Amino acid sequence: MSSFLSFVSQTSGTAIDQDAVEDASGCLDRFTEAFNALDLARMDAQLHFPHVMISESEALLWDAPNQHPSDFFQRLQSTGWASTRYESKVPVLTSKNKVHFLVTYTRRSNTGEELSRHTNLWIVLKKNDAWGISLRSY
Template identity: 35%
Template sequence: MSTEPTSSTPGREAIQRACNAVLDAFMQALNDHDAAAMDRCMHFPHTRLANGATTLYQAPGSNPMDLFKRLEEADGWSYSRWESREVVQFNAHKAHVLLSYTRFRKDDSVIGVYDSMYVMTLEADGWGIQARSSFGP
């Protein structure tokens, strides 16, 4: 399948706006320690490739509920923010988004900046994150 838009494909800017809205909600949910809200931003089954492992979340509620505690204990994580997000390939139903994010401690010191690629898909309920591949932990 071509990544080139067709006459019926929304333009890159419209796809970028739609993806950014989901990504903003996802980041807010992460920072709010709200796993259920994170689930609402994802499509399932959902795949995550990070730390040398591939994890498949079959359904909402599959996110490990100790995620936030583990992040805090590992590095003193307090919050994260997007640094960049760019749709690099897309069609009417899928977009590949190159992005980077920074993890911070409570004192605003940087834990790390991590590059990732997210696969966003359009389903009946709208755009969502189908897969994440990250160089972060």
């Protein structure tokens, strides 16, 4: 972008771009498949960097892959977690290269019991012909 005004003046149509939603949703599915497979490298492959996570009033910025703590999955498993699944992925803003999803997912035990439920905003962008998650707000 050449200026702030041209950046914020870009508009998305009100119609949902179904192709973009399908492609971006596939990115979310691949991320969660990798998550459930305990595969940090495959998870990172579904992220665009810099990658932003927002929680409350705090923001975390990852400039590159390999930022998860080495014991990330061990900590998660200590809560009884065995898998994560999407309950819904609702596109709330779309264009041909960007989809904002209101994502609801559950964390589940090895018996399928729901341990927790989360609803977040995730933004998926298409850059260099690849869809990747750019922002997650928790």
